[in-house]
Amino acid sequence: MSTHSVHSHNFLGAAHDANAKRTLWVVTLTVVMMVGEIAAGYITGSMALLADGFHMATHAGALGIAAAAYAFARKHSQSPAYSFGTGKVGDLGGFASALILGLISLGIGVESVIRLFEPSQVQFTMAILIAVIGLIVNIVSALLLGGGGHDHGHSHAHAHAHAHAHHGHGHAHGHGQDNNLRSAYVHVLADAVTSVMAIVALLAGRFLGWVWLDPLMGIVGALVIARWAWSLMKDTAAVLLDKTDEHVAEEIRALLDQAGRLQITDLHVWQVGPQARAAIVSVQGPRAFSAEDVRAALSAVHEVTHLTVEYRAVEN
Incomplete structure (x- = not known):
């Protein structure tokens, strides 16, 4: 004998809506900073600022993916079209962001190697100021994102039994990682790392004449970002491929x-x-x-x- 009951397949994280709002704030901050850097680059004629502004645009795009993933998951959380709900949409967004982050690290690495052998003129004073502002924006964004995706909460559980089957409902407690929020957090950290390295390199170039340190720091930053991207890609791919827990x-x-x-x-x-x-x-x-x-x-x-x-x- 078997019985049927209607139940929800809403498997969104307990902090889904709060994380969505945080991400939207970070997207707004990133876009404002991006516009400021590009405008400053045109005004001062600094290619370094222009390059960083367009680099920031790629991060804004990735963060936009995270925000869109939250919105899509919430909108379709009760849709019967998704057999197990939309709880993994965030992991899909995280995987896409990881790919973008990997491409960013590759671009930074290539550009840094080129500049290491072909140094370019840098307007140190303006570049340092913009880098400091960028770091402040990244710190605020990191605080808004609150640690990068570890959720703790509870959700209602349901059980199915087939062949001598009875349907029951329980209450489950658990914790997990929101890879969508984590992807946004990693993008912010990547920007923060590049900002710190840029400030150190620009100060060294301004006061010590070490113009070679700027591209060297770029190479180191690219390697760090690539490692983060690879880690995020592995974790999100495991979820998307239904890896056994x-x-x-x-x-x-x-x-x-x-x-x-x-x-x-x-x-x-x-x-x-x-x-x-x-x-x-x-x-x-x-x-x-x-x-x-x-x-x-x-x-x-x-x-x-x-x-x-x-x-x-x-x-x-």
């Missing part, structure tokens, strides 16, 4: 092993939102057990907010 899978195996006389024939555990995991558990065991017993045994796995149990009774 081994920690939760091991917990499920241990709990069913304790229940006794139950054999797992198939197990899938994957992330469907920053704080939500889905699981499909196929189990066989004696007729004295049922799918409801399996579900009860797994009630302690609070990370799983969407559980499907398939139970097959076998002869004792």
Whole structure:
């Protein structure tokens, strides 16, 4: 016998709306700074400022992707068109941002190597002033984003059981990482790092004549940003490809092993939102057990907010 119940597939993080507002503020700050740098570049004739302004434009675009991902996920969070909700839209936005960040690091690296061998004239005083303003904007943006995506909260869970099936509802507590917010945070950190390195290099060039330090710092900054981009890309790709959450899978195996006389024939555990995991558990065991017993045994796995149990009774 099986029963059907209507339930929500809203697996957005607990701080989704707050993170969306934070990201919009950071996009606004970044766009204002971008316009200021480009305008200052044209007024002073500084190619360095123009280049940094257009570089800031790429970050504004990436941050815009993050803001759009939040809006799309919220708008379609209840849509039946998405089987497991829109909790992973943020990871898609994070992956796109990671690609952009990787391209930015490549561009900075190439330009820095060229300038290392072909030094260009730099208006140190104006460039230092703009770099300091840029750093202040980045610090404010980092504070607005509040640490880059670690969410702690709770969400309502529901469970499905097929073959001797009963549908139940529980309450799950969990924590996870919002990779969309993390991508925005990494872009801000990347800008902050390049600003700090630029200030150090520009001061050295202005007072010590070390014009070679500016492109050298650019190369170092490019390597740091590339490393961040690669880390973000790996983490978001794992979510998008439904990589098994081994920690939760091991917990499920241990709990069913304790229940006794139950054999797992198939197990899938994957992330469907920053704080939500889905699981499909196929189990066989004696007729004295049922799918409801399996579900009860797994009630302690609070990370799983969407559980499907398939139970097959076998002869004792």
